[in-house]
Amino acid sequence: MRSQILSLAATALTLSQIVVGQTSTDCNPLNSTCPSDTALGKTITVDFTEGESSEFSADTGTTMTYGTNGAEFIISSDGTAKTIITNNYIFFGKVSVALRAANGTGIISSFVMESDDLDEIDWEWLGGNSTMVETNYFGKDNTTSYDRSTSPAVSEPQDTWHIYTIDWTSASIIWSIDSVVVRTLYYADALDGANFPQTPMRIKLGNWVGGAADESEGTIEWAGGSSDLTQAPFTMYVKNITIQDYTTNGTSYSYGDMTGSYSSIIINNNSTSTNTSYSAGETVGSNSSSTASSTSSSSNSSSSSSSVPVSSGRSNQPGCLFALLGLGCAASLFL
Template identity: 30%
Template sequence: MLRSLLPLGVALLGATSVLAVDPPSCSLDKKCPEEAPCCSQYNQCGVGAFCLGGCDPRMSFSIDSCVPAPVCKDKTYKMDSLDRYKHISEYLGDSSKVDWVGQGEPLLYNGHTLLTMPPKSVGTVLATTTYMWYGNVKARIKSSRGAGVVTAFILFGDVKDEIDFEWVGVDLNTVQTNYYFQGITDYGNTGNLTVDDSYNKFHDYEIQWTPDEIRWLVDGKVGRVKKRSETWNATSQQWNFPQTPSRVQISIWPGGLETNAKGTIDWAGGKIDWNSDEIKKYGYYFATFGEIKVECWKTDKAPGTNKGISYYYNDISATNNTVVDSNKPTILKSFLGTGTNMNKGDKAQSGSASQSSAVHAIPGGGVVGSGNTPGVDGNGGSGSSGGSGSGSSSGGAASNPGCSSDGFVQNCGQAATDGGDGNNSNNAVRGADRTLGASAFAVIIGIAGLLFL
């Protein structure tokens, strides 16, 4: 993987029509400011959703700016329903009620979940709400196909530890495997496995991850093994081996987007054809996901425990000996909250529903402040809407605050599906993320935190 998509991510996020000013950027050398303390997976700073899944404590204002992450739970996801899926703008950290968060357009078909990528979009990504600190995860998958179309099934940690399966749509007989420690590029980490027609045939793909090794399996057969003992870095005096709590993430993303770097496009098999037979027939590219099963690592002693409620870090070195299995809470009261003030915006607390200035709360779109406070369930308030408050959207088509006047918008202006009248306060944010210029969520997550193979 090449670490070269930060400019792309910033460019796409900066093109959003729902925000007047880009969020502050963050890195290991430039931490977030106190007023926007959480460094999201996209290396930008804010509050609310910025502080949940993907928040990097190493780049945030303080190590406790990020909200603690829900611990691992053994679970089988049938993927035959979207009842326990929420858009990122609707989730405040309660993993007991939500299994998957994401962005884009997941659909149901014949008892399976399709991740779709319509023309001129950046695809779809889903991530589990709980984290896995070692263990096994197995997924039944049919990949997408087509030049420039990439499917991903990965483990991805907040400090950018990563273990991958990825499929490039021009080679349906190969699945690529990869791993990274804290996002450090190493071209020797890749390995290819042979598979029979990944688009038309379901196969079971499995990652077995322990403190000592990673195994990649296809249909129950071990295809690759990487031992921790092989990853010692004498210069840094550490093991360059994934070792911290990670979410399961599945995605389809446009590696062949014409604005991507040439190296990305070449790796993805060429530029995407938005007028292909696949698009003409279905209206989108898609990958199909069947049952996904997570089995947590079984141990009574760290690393890898899951006895408490949440994980957090006690040192910015962010190695497995700095992870704490704790009973700290994981749920924000509103999108004004952070890891150091999780009750901010709670309507039950007098005077807490005000904010002196607007601040970014949803990566890629959504500002709260100046009296705008999203509701406790993530659906209320005008802070994440296209309403008239000072934290509202300043762009989009005049007929609907969730529509952009430039670029493709999928289901632009669609009425709310929760039985409402189409005035759901999240429509502006959700509409924006379907526009090519409005968000890079799926691209950035699909390439695992500003990396690409």
């Protein structure tokens, strides 16, 4: 999650909006040898209306509640952020979340995928804006350019349930809202792959105060203004999440070197005590067609079930030499 931008006034001679990374990692495999990451290796659907899930852990300082609307990320008057993180990693995959963003000026709801070497793919919602959501990405915490975000339109994200999807392979990242594609990023378009997120990731869901008094001027400006915590609580709801790991033949992932390239990732299989790595140029993963679907899955809290399809495959992207064998399965989200 990127939580700072410099003020427009400070960047008048450069860019109109600059994002500064503020992420951290317990061990960065680009700098040292780190423990392997436990692989999800399958597809799961978590229904938060049934309560806490063993697939997630709460971040420090986070206390969660659960109800008929699922997981409740409640920011109270103390302004403490609320975040839960998957225990396992995916190495390319598809993640779909049924979510209602928090309202409130300066309140930021987020759905983030992040790796140990600080590759990152984001959805972020501004509580004071009822017409859009922000998409963004970062490669290896690289903030040398600041023109990566987009702001696709979405109707009343604080009051209406929508399904937000990230479909991530070695060839592309596709962001979709209610099965309609709103952005596609190809590997070559991310600084010839240098800024393309491509290492095993966990999923983070959270709600935080971008308009807090102790945030920088730029962060407050980006968040839409100062937050009035006397108006709390501000609550983000997540009803359910489906996570598909496109790599299903391993139990953990480790970095074979310090390049941060997907071709260096080793897939460890404990059952056979053998390691398998993808070859450079191989298309890893299977994602949706770039043709936008005309089917909408948005609903309110009284809606019945709605299906989120997962494609069984797609042809190679330019520059990729091989297709990954047989990955794809259907998953449903229930609203």
